[in-house]
Amino acid sequence: MNLNSFRPIAFCLWVISMSVVCIGSLYPIDKIPTDLPQLNDKLLHLGAYSVIAFLGLSAAKNISQGLVFVMVSIFFGVLIEFLQPLTGRGFEYLDMLANTAGVAIACFVFVVGDKIKSNL
Secondary structure, three states: OOHHHHHHHHHHHHHHHHHHHHHHHHOOHHHOOOOOOOOOHHHHHHHHHHHHHHHHHHHOOOHHHHHHHHHHHHHHHHHHHHHHHHHOOOOOHHHHHHHHHHHHHHHHHHHHHHHHHHHO
């Protein structure tokens, strides 16, 4: 499968991942079962936004589109934090930092991967 045929799939996965993160982030905290395994919150943010940004970059046809996906991913992470208090969850600057760091990691991995692929 070449990259051009993967772009629509990456875009669909990007939309799905954004939806899952939105639902998970805005789901009322008192409705979440307490018997779930306790995971590091910041690592979850880092991982989720790395996936979101990487899928967006994979869906982009050019650098301009890639930049749009990156900016939307960052804006989405900030917006979610501002919306969380409306659902009984807390606003945390460190969550926004973890979200943005996840986007940055995805950008780094994407660019390095692209460079490696170019040299093959």
